[in-house]
Amino acid sequence: MKRAVYSQRGPVPQDVIDAVEFTVPALAEGQALVEVLAAPINPSDVLTLTGRYGLLPPLPAVGGNEGIGRIVALRSSRPGLPMGRTVLLPVGCGSWSTHVVVDAARLMPLPDDADPRQLAMMTVNPPTALLMLREFVDLQPGDWVIQNAANSGVGAYLVQIAKLRGLRTVNIVRRDSALQAVRDAGGDVVLVDGDRLTERVADATGGAAIRLGIDAVGGAATDRLAGCLAERGVLVNYGAMSGEPCHASPAAFVFRDITLRGFWLSRWFRQADAQQRQAVFGEVAALIARGTLHAPVAATYPVERIREAVTAAAAGERNGKILVVPNA
Template sequence: MLKAQYNERGPVPQKSITAVEFEAPALANDEALVELIASPINPSDVLTLTGEYGILPPLPAIGGNEGVGKIVKLGGKGPAIGQTVLLPAGSGTWATHMVCKTAQLIPVPNEADPKQLAMMTINPPTALLMLEEFVDLKPGDWVIQNAANSGVGSYLIQLAKIKGLKTINVVRRESAVEGVKAQGADVVLVDGPKLAKQVAELTGDNQPKLGIDAVGGSSTDRVAASLAMGGTLVNYGLMSGEPCQVSASSFVFRDVTLKGFWLARWFRNAAPEKQKAVFGQIIQYVAEGKLQTKIHAEYPVSEIKQAVAAAAEGGREGKILVVA
């Protein structure tokens, strides 16, 4: 059995983490041994290894925050052996095996694609909640987002289409345009100083009421300038490494509102029934094949350094998965 452990953080994320052998302890009556099927490497995972994420686990720690596995042994009662389950969020999922409390394991359909299910705990609910929690959108409304070629961006395009919404998708390089179009995007634009004018020409009197920003810096301001009067801009990341910038004209003369979204905070505050409803909706979409994202490459836990290095590189399309 292997686990991807890190004892320090540093600017080169793959240097901090290594595969370590371990033996699973004896199971208590309320525990299960779960074998990893797949766990993605998200941008937040890389930032956690470099020490730049907003919340950092105490060291030493095991990498990984979501994924799916298969129950291989029970200490007592619980889901059936062989059942596919969601791994507990934030539990250190880059390991060939995990000992989990059975009460924390959420069974998912065995017939659904487990690798797509492995990526459903963080990015899909982030996209879904940003579409639902801030603006009362109606079918036919436009939504604009930057970082449209990201994991969240891909899910937002698909979820918007399910809801009858139209998306304007902003990327930072021309080479990303075709990949985003292939996800079902209505419009794909390359970010630049003419963005607001292009959006106005496309949408006319139906300018976007909701903007989604994951880049920060001057890109935030260009999305804000593309919104309708009284529009809402939601930021959930700073891929540029720069603070959000919004001009006074958007705030003062066009009454644009800037808000932040962090999924961990939503989980802390949302009632269990609401959380179950969100996950139930996403599981259904994944099982029906309506919600999926590209997989760039898969690496076993034994090659965690190579996996993290690949995830930290820019310019790829699709997720890096850690597998047993």
């Protein structure tokens, strides 16, 4: 059995992590041994390895914040968790591993006949997209929402969830090569970020009043999104792909009363009760099982090649998620 362990953090994320062998301890009462089927590498995972994420586990740590697996040993009488059942792993369990030992009470049963690679990505990106569309502005069918980093994992889910709710999307990307992938995902308007963005968005939407903007880039891109919003619009930031703080002109706040908010899924998880979390996960799992919600996968790697996997995940030029598939 192997898992990806790091004992330090540094500016080059792939240099601080490696696959090491380990022995599974005997299960205590209430625990389950889960064979990991798939686990994604998210931007937050890369930031954790560099020490720049908002919540850092104590060292040494096992990489991987989400994933799914199959129960292979169990010391629990909890109903609905038979041997061999596909389950959602608890957040932060160290999923870049061939096997994990977890509290059986924290496992959520999943459909056994759904694509495990798609289910593995359900804990972070789909809830982020769903909640940002729901929590900040009361959007109605026919309304517009604008987002940048539209070719990201969250961006792809946001396009699909918006379409299911009758919303229309303006999708901003940072390179020409990303345009077609977002169009194929169902984006209504897809544009490359840059000069005259406000005018180009207005032309493409017929001057629609856009009340919600979603920013994952930061820097000057934040101000360009703010310029596309209607008076009293809300701009939600959830990332800083540019590596820069959010920049916004005072004119956006003073003359158009734009509100800049932040969203962090970890905070939402801490504040939500079990019923709220279950409702979100249940909705996402059902959509994935039906094939309604999906995300592209760029490549898969065994845990032994974790350094290559992290290198690929940290690179900018790709369309799709990097997955660790420990037991392929």
